[in-house]
Amino acid sequence: MKTGKNYDVRFLDSVERAHRLGLSVPGIADNGRRYITPDLIEKIPYAIASSIGPLTRQQVVGQCFYVHRVIKKPLENLFGTELFFTIGYIELAGKSMFKHDENTLRNLLRTGITNPQMNLHAWLTFPSMEIIDFSLSATFLDVNEGPQDSYGILASHADELKGSLRYYPTLVGDDFLYRIGAIASAFVL
Secondary structure, eight states: OOOSOOHHHHHHHHHHHHHHTTOOOOOOOOOSOOOOOHHHHHHHHHHHHHHHOOOOHHHHTTOHHHHHHHHHHHHHHHHTSOOEEEEEEEEETTEEESOOOHHHHHHHHHHOOSOSOOSOEEEEEOTTSEEEESSHHHHHHHHTTOOTTOOOOEEEEGGGOSTTOEEEEEEESSHHHHHHTSSOTTOOO
16 A cells, blocks of 8 residues: 655655654765666675675574664675665555554654564665665565575665555664664674
């Protein structure tokens, strides 16, 4: 179910929300260029493995913050552009997953993490509003007891996803993770 807002509008809303919450936000400019190509998609696992080693499905399941933080730099090098750490929720077949609102984010900023199982999801967004989600398919496979030796990478323009999958960004940048204690300031990549 589409809400009538395109991903770029929702993304800019999430930038404004981050500013309202007093968070640092990276500079964002869309140059109109598309970055994701079949050739580069095939190179993603190799770019990541050559930088940080291969990631197994067990390392990826439920670790969207960590995974997208550690693959960000290798993917920026591969694609030749800055990628934006994006926090939000998804909708699949009309069902919201990881859904939260601004009050949830404000409460986390006030209290910090009190439960490691946060109702948040993370992925990377290109300046072109294409996205890469390295953890969602692994989590789905794990929950549905799929093959243990595989998982996929979701890479597409956010408004061109197949089926009923939709991404809803709520914050941009990783300052939120530092402020709630999800990552330590010593954890610099």
